[in-house]
Amino acid sequence: MTEIIQVVIFGLLLGGVYALFASGLTLAFGVMRIVNLAHAVFIVAAAYAAFFAFEELGIDPIVSILFLIPLFFFLGVGVYLTFFVRIEGSPRYVEMTVLLTFGIAIMLEGLLGWRFTGIFRQAKPSYLTDAFFLGDYLIPTGQFYAATLSLVLLGALWLFLRFTRTGYGIRATMQNRAAAQLVGVNVRRVSAISFGISAAFAGASGAFMSYLFPFFPFRHWQWIALLLALVVLGGMGSLKGAVVGALILGVASSLVVDQIGPGWGPMAFYAALFGILLVRPQGLFGKELAV
Amino acid sequence: MIEDRAAPDELEPDVVAAVAPPKGPGKSRWLVVAVLMIGLLLLPLGRPVLGSYNYIILLVTNGLMWVALASSWNILGGYSGYISLGHAVFLGVGGYVAAVPLYYHGVSPFYTAIGGGLVAVALGFVVGLITLRTRGPAFIISTIALLFMFLLIFEQSEYLGGTAGLPLPVVPISQDWLKAPFFYAMLIAAVGSIVLSYQVAHSKFGLGLRAIAEDETKAEVAGVPTRFYKILAFALSAFWVGVAGAMWGYSLAFVRPTLFFTVAISAQMVLMAIIGGRGTVAGPVIGAALIVAVNEFSLAQFGSSEINIVITGGLLVTVLLFFPLGIVGTLRQKQLLPAFLDWD
Numbered sequence A: 001m002t003e004i005i006q007v008v009i010f011g012l013l014l015g016g017v018y019a020l021f022a023s024g025l026t027l028a029f030g031v032m033r034i035v036n037l038a039h040a041v042f043i044v045a046a047a048y049a050a051f052f053a054f055e056e057l058g059i060d061p062i063v064s065i066l067f068l069i070p071l072f073f074f075l076g077v078g079v080y081l082t083f084f085v086r087i088e089g090s091p092r093y094v095e096m097t098v099l100l101t102f103g104i105a106i107m108l109e110g111l112l113g114w115r116f117t118g119i120f121r122q123a124k125p126s127y128l129t130d131a132f133f134l135g136d137y138l139i140p141t142g143q144f145y146a147a148t149l150s151l152v153l154l155g156a157l158w159l160f161l162r163f164t165r166t167g168y169g170i171r172a173t174m175q176n177r178a179a180a181q182l183v184g185v186n187v188r189r190v191s192a193i194s195f196g197i198s199a200a201f202a203g204a205s206g207a208f209m210s211y212l213f214p215f216f217p218f219r220h221w222q223w224i225a226l227l228l229a230l231v232v233l234g235g236m237g238s239l240k241g242a243v244v245g246a247l248i249l250g251v252a253s254s255l256v257v258d259q260i261g262p263g264w265g266p267m268a269f270y271a272a273l274f275g276i277l278l279v280r281p282q283g284l285f286g287k288e289l290a291v
Numbered sequence B: 001m002i003e004d005r006a007a008p009d010e011l012e013p014d015v016v017a018a019v020a021p022p023k024g025p026g027k028s029r030w031l032v033v034a035v036l037m038i039g040l041l042l043l044p045l046g047r048p049v050l051g052s053y054n055y056i057i058l059l060v061t062n063g064l065m066w067v068a069l070a071s072s073w074n075i076l077g078g079y080s081g082y083i084s085l086g087h088a089v090f091l092g093v094g095g096y097v098a099a100v101p102l103y104y105h106g107v108s109p110f111y112t113a114i115g116g117g118l119v120a121v122a123l124g125f126v127v128g129l130i131t132l133r134t135r136g137p138a139f140i141i142s143t144i145a146l147l148f149m150f151l152l153i154f155e156q157s158e159y160l161g162g163t164a165g166l167p168l169p170v171v172p173i174s175q176d177w178l179k180a181p182f183f184y185a186m187l188i189a190a191v192g193s194i195v196l197s198y199q200v201a202h203s204k205f206g207l208g209l210r211a212i213a214e215d216e217t218k219a220e221v222a223g224v225p226t227r228f229y230k231i232l233a234f235a236l237s238a239f240w241v242g243v244a245g246a247m248w249g250y251s252l253a254f255v256r257p258t259l260f261f262t263v264a265i266s267a268q269m270v271l272m273a274i275i276g277g278r279g280t281v282a283g284p285v286i287g288a289a290l291i292v293a294v295n296e297f298s299l300a301q302f303g304s305s306e307i308n309i310v311i312t313g314g315l316l317v318t319v320l321l322f323f324p325l326g327i328v329g330t331l332r333q334k335q336l337l338p339a340f341l342d343w344d
Helices: A002-032 A039-057 A065-087 A093-116 A141-163 A165-175 A177-182 A187-212 A217-234 A239-259 A267-279 B013-019 B027-046 B053-080 B088-105 B109-131 B136-156 B180-201 B204-214 B216-221 B226-252 B263-276 B282-302 B305-322 B326-333
Strands: A131-134 A137-140
Touching (some): A002 A141, A002 A217, A002 A239, A039 A065, A039 A187, A065 B305, A093 B136, A093 B263, A093 B305, A131 A141, A165 A177, A217 A267, A239 A267, A267 B109, A267 B136, B027 B180, B053 B180, B053 B204, B053 B226, B053 B282, B088 B109, B088 B136, B088 B226, B109 B136, B109 B226, B180 B204, B204 B216, B216 B226, B263 B305
């Protein structure tokens, strides 16, 4: 029993981080109906930034969140204004965003591979190998920091969406784009800001990826498959769904690793994805995925 | 088969361009096709004439394989509009179906390649039953998950050689003619997939797929058996991909999960079909030829596959933003499409 609880704790710590990784993805879909296949490559790019900041300048990966958030916010706004404004009126818009972000992801992957080669990287701050005991249970310090800060960031996002004027605009656009426009929300501005926030969260995620998960450019495909699985499970566009989906799948994959074998962890995600698509394509908390 | 087409004035302008019957007698295209076929059939015999013989044969074989893959992808992604980013799975399954009997029992893949295609069709049917319950983005996402699921399964399977894969023996013929059997096999796959694509485009089934692409709900109301058609399209689009996979693994003398089950292979198929023109017969063929040439050029020019990846992605983004109809579609819309490229 103790062992199972220990595995569940590992799973929850992992799930907290996954929730942060997936939050930007679900926000982009919720507000702009963009299925952003490039989200994970944004995270990997941020991980490179955090890694080199640590290696070259000695900046702690967690501290580098402070510059990664604004940097990736502006990057996100730039990407939105460059690419997505052009396809706003196109027929089969959602499908178009999938193909477009697919192209962007490939491009960025190639650029990262060209600049930084395909070797595995991992920042190694001092707390990476530390751990402490909470009662009988082992808590790895690095994971603990990441999961806690992830939940803090997600809480901040929730407060922002709930209590600021821009947040109202974003939520109104999520609910009904045309109606939001009708009551005076500048939908394009709101969309650009939302995509900026989505990318900023990818930036923050990268800081944690840099020391928690060894990465190289090509890795982002495995990540996007995993993140999409948990976002679909929670319901695309639902922030609450992403968090719940992440925690469930974090625990599920930890149990799979513990019971079946380390190679099979991601299988929990893919199996969950197929299962949920079969039974309830809109996910736990989401609205129906329309064409 | 012109009677099968919908009256052009009932459709959107873009669609009119895509389904408008070809003008003129179209004799020139048969001449072009005949010259091309004879040239291709005789190419392996040109050994004494051509200097860098093996390079040319290899390049054309590679091009033919991509023609088969892109044309097959187009049956689902072009006609019905269901974008699959997981078609690399069928390439891998075909490759392994041929590789396992060769590795364990010495059965030549030239006999089992068709089996590779059939297994791919069966898999396409089963997977289609599940994933085609969803539409649009959810379907695309499920195909990505499918790809990674298969990568995982094949990497974890000891019988299939795990991550290292299976080494395969070389074809037991003289070194001089080593490339020729693969050349002809890929030629068959390429021609077969084009013929299949043409047949589908000119059938009631193909018309149904186009109706699904336009508006699935309306198509269903109009009596198109949408679910059956979609699954059939998914299964059919897997056949020649499976056959090509069987040949490809044998020609490389090994199979390995990371060789087949990669997003890069799916990405190339999608890019070729879209850049050439989705939903047209000639589009994927032109797209495949163009992208193989671009890849070859960029590898020779920059010597790194990373730059090549950047170019692949950049081309996809550019085409989507500025020419979403692709080469054939755009030319046809402007009524500039030469008759020999109009295979519809």
